[in-house]
Amino acid sequence: MRSEDIARLAGVSRSTVSRVINNYSNVPEETRIKVLKVIEQYQYEPNSFARALAGKKTDTIGLFAISMNEKENTTRIYQNNYFAPFVDAVVDTSNERGCYVLIHTVYSPDDFLKVKQAFLQKRIDGGIIVGTQKDIDIVREMVGLEYPLVLIDYDITEIMSEHLDRNHxxxxxxxxxxxxxxxxxxLISLGHTDIGIICGQMNTYSGRERYTAYEDTLKRHNLTVNERFVLKGDFLKDTAYxxxxxxxSSGGTLPTAIFSANDDMAISAMEALSEFGLTVPDDISIAGFDDIQMASRIQPKLTSVRLPIYEMSKAAVEKVIELCDSQQPTFSTISFPARLMIRDSCQQPKPNHV
Amino acid sequence: MRSEDIARLAGVSRSTVSRVINNYSNVPEETRIKVLKVIEQYQYEPNSFARALAGKKTDTIGLFAISMNEKENTTRIYQNNYFAPFVDAVVDTSNERGCYVLIHTVYSPDDFLKVKQAFLQKRIDGGIIVGTQKDIDIVREMVGLEYPLVLIDYDITEIMSEHLDRNHxxxxxxxxxxxxxxxxxxLISLGHTDIGIICGQMNTYSGRERYTAYEDTLKRHNLTVNERFVLKGDFLKDTAYxxxxxxxSSGGTLPTAIFSANDDMAISAMEALSEFGLTVPDDISIAGFDDIQMASRIQPKLTSVRLPIYEMSKAAVEKVIELCDSQQPTFSTISFPARLMIRDSCQQPKPNHV
DNA sequence: CTGAAAGCGCTTACAG
DNA sequence: CTGAAAGCGCTTACAG
Structure with a gap:
């Protein structure tokens, strides 16, 4: 079934069929109805590729999840508790807006080729990139492609200083x-002074921000950053563990509280502590970040910073669509508030603690 | 940059460019290299839509996740612990095979239109359907479309009796x-005789299978099915809870063990029990199904039946691709083994139990 | 081995 | 208001 068939069946030309499909105003109601009826009857759907070729949009956006250091076959990305909700929300919002979403995972720089190809082959109108380790080279290249692009979690300063703030x-x-x-x-208000941190990946914006906040807050309270308490975690469970x-097992003093740059690592830390015979929060308090689903379901319930993932994803989708539609696109930036969900994993430090 | 440009630059015709792109055998090595070099140099990528229009495959498969009864805005599908790994694995495998994946969620019968459209608009070569509540009408319609299709978790008997076992x-x-x-x-080997079940959705294949196994096993051991212990769960946390x-709170006797048709519900049950002052496994044993990530991370660690999701997804992808490629497709069926992961949530019933 | 040409199924100026 | 025609960027018989 092609537009030509519909045209014949409805007794009009392909042009007219196309006009009704694309909602042109200059077709009389009567004709429109006649054509629509035939379309309905035969369940006709215009070939999306032909439409796209002829200049229409593809009505599909790309969602690219970058996770270069998750090791193959161990941690897959959608089981990563950070990504799953994004995928969820982006697909949801896109579908609501009548857009399909093409999804692709990037585990290696090679995979990035496929992302570029998706644009170059005109498979998508625009794209959303989410994930850790988006180094500037890749971003520069993507931005250079001049396709509508939304970056989730990216350092604006970096964008600005590299003059990457293009209008798409x-x-x-x-x-x-x-x-x-x-x-x-x-944590400090509870009385903690020896606070450790499990860092995220420092080559991500959020990784750096979360760490800097840790450092700054300590300094503001005239507390020292004990290097021994600054643990590398890379956002990965295993590393944190x-x-x-x-x-x-170092034998030295321990912090009375640990702030973890994400929940996955916080939970790993809890496991490690428990195996060591230490209880949370009695012996050590732990606060996480992301407020993943599991946070409120483990024992003790994890105090964590909640990110409005759904709203962020929605904004991302709306932004790409907007960028795709507008003739006069703009560069823009939006930042959503995070908020601490206080639960059971933190309490005052034991008075007898060294 | 179009094939015509490449042709000009390489001093050949578009036909030849197309031949090298599509790996035709009848182009001399010299010519091939010459063309390839230009393509490389300009990072040319053939327009996927033009290719598809001209008869090539789209190299994208659709992944449709059906979840008709998750209520809007409460449980989103990718946070559903059953789907996430599928999405993960399907995207992974497809990408490895050089395929893009178009992903779409179906929350309502209306959404199904979009799935049909994806086929009708020729956006995808084939599709994979995963999810609960795939009723036969919809399946019949999808199968009727005659596009390569893979169903994950579907009752073969139903397919056969409806003569839906088509070759695609x-x-x-x-x-x-x-x-x-x-x-x-x-559970029975541990000594349990009063075993309850939290059922999944009975209109899914897996929901029925899991229940039937419960019933059959009890009967085989001459144990009775106590209707009071057969709880509706619909695979949903809230319902189970x-x-x-x-x-x-019914005041009657309680089972000494509960088999839950999925882990999400098992965990909800554990929460409910704990709030009631009952401990797992001391007071009641619980076994789940799916072996989701969280199963081995909660306290006590949940005994659960593990499904080889990754292998299943991989098989599904390979199957669609095979169906897309072959001129002589066949109807096929493959079933993967499940295996019980014994952990800490089950033990012998207390001897003094009523 | 290779080019000219038709065709894939649309959309959109253009002309009337 | 509407049709004929050109064009989107490919692929593939066809002919040589």
């Missing part, structure tokens, strides 16, 4: 610095 | 019956 770009961030600060202030184990 | 269809299942039987046998609460 938008950045969607969360206020990680503020959120992390809130968590730190909370190892690092905590190591700290525990 | 494949079914990928897991041995839920065997897995559930294993769990039940295990409510039902368990209700059973607990």
């Amino acid at each position: 770009l938008a950045i969607v961030n969360s206020k990680d610095y503020e959120g992390a600060t809130e968590a730190m202030e909370y 190892q690092e905590v184990k190591q700290l525990l | 269809l494949a079914i990928v299942n897991s041995k839920d019956y065997e897995g559930a039987t294993e769990a039940m046998e295990y 409510q039902e368990v609460k209700q059973l607990l």
Whole structure:
């Protein structure tokens, strides 16, 4: 069934069929109805490729999840508790808006070729990139392609200093610095002075922001950053687990509280602590970040900073669509608030603690 | 940059460019290299739509996740612990095979239109359908479209009796019956005789299989099915939670063990029990199904039946691709083994139990 | 081995 | 208001 068939059946030309499909105003109601009826009857759907070729949009956006250091076959990206909700929300919102979404995972720089291809082959109108380790080279290249693009969680300063703030770009961030600060202030308000951190990946915006908030808050309260308590975690469960184990078995003093740059790592830390015979929050308080589903379901319930993932994803989708539609696109930036969800994993430090 | 440009630059015709792109054998090495070099140099990518229009495949498969009864805005599908791994694995495998994947969620019958459209508009070469509540009408319609289609978790008997076993269809299942039987046998071997079940959705294949295994195993051991212990759960956390609460507060006898048709519901049940002052496994044993990530991370670690999701997804992708490629497609069926992961949530019933 | 040409199924100026 | 025609960027018989 092609538009030509519909045309014949309805007794009009392909042009007219096309006009009704594309909602042109200059077709009389009578004709429109006649054509629509035939279309309905035969369940006709215009070939999307032909439409796109002839200049229409593809009505599909790309969602690219970058996770270069998750090891193959161990941690897959959608089981990563950070990505799943984004995928969820982006697909949802796009579908609501009548857009299809093409989804692609990037585990290696090679995979990035496929992302570029998706644009070059005109498979998508625009794209959303989410994930850790988006180094500037890749972003520069993507931005250089001049297709509508939304970056989730990216350092605006970097964009600005590289003059990448083009008019087909938008950045969607969360206020990680503020959120992390809130968590730190909370820990300090409980009376903690020896506070450790499990860092995220420092080559991500959020990784850096969460760490900087940690450092700044300590300094503001005239507390020192104990290098021994600054653990590398890379946002990865395993890394965090190892690092905590190591700290525990080091024999030195321990922090009375730990702020973890994400929940996955916080939970790993709890496991490590528990295996070491330490209880949360009795012995050590732990606060996480992301407020993943599991956070409120483990024992003790994890105090964590919640990000409005759904709203962020929605904004991202709306932004790409907007960028695709507008003749006069603009560069824009939007940042969503984060908020501390206080639960059971933190309490005052034991008075007898060294 | 179009093939014509490449042709000019390489001093050949578009036909030749197309031949090297499509790996025709009858182009001399010299010419091939010459063309390839130009393509490389300009990072040319053939317009996917033009290719598709001219008869090539689209190299994209659709992944449709059906979840008609998750309520809007409460449980989103990718946070549903059953779907996330599928999405993960399907995207992974497809990408490896050089395929893009178009993903779409179906929350309502209306959404199904979009799935049909994806086929009708020729956006995809084939599709995979995963999810609960795939009723036969919809399947019949999809199969009727005559596009390569793979159904994950679908009752083969139903397909056969409806004569839907067409040659562009494949079914990928897991041995839920065997897995559930294993769990039940295990519970019985521990000494349980009063075993309850939290059912999944009975209009899904896996929901029925898991229940039937429960019933059959009890009968085989001459144990009776106590209707009071058969709880409706619909695979949903909330429903399960409510039902368990209700059973607990009913005042009647309680089962000594509960088999839950999925882990989400098992965990909800554990929450309900804990709020009621009951401990797992001391007071009541619980076994789940799916072995989601969280199963091994909660306290106590949940005994659960593991499904080889990754392998199933991979098989599904390979099957669609195979169906798309072959001129002589066949109807096929494949079923993967499930296996009980014994952890800490089950033990022998207390001797003093009524 | 290779080019000219038709065709894939649309959309959209253009002309009337 | 509407049709004929050109064009989107490919692929593939066809002919040589």
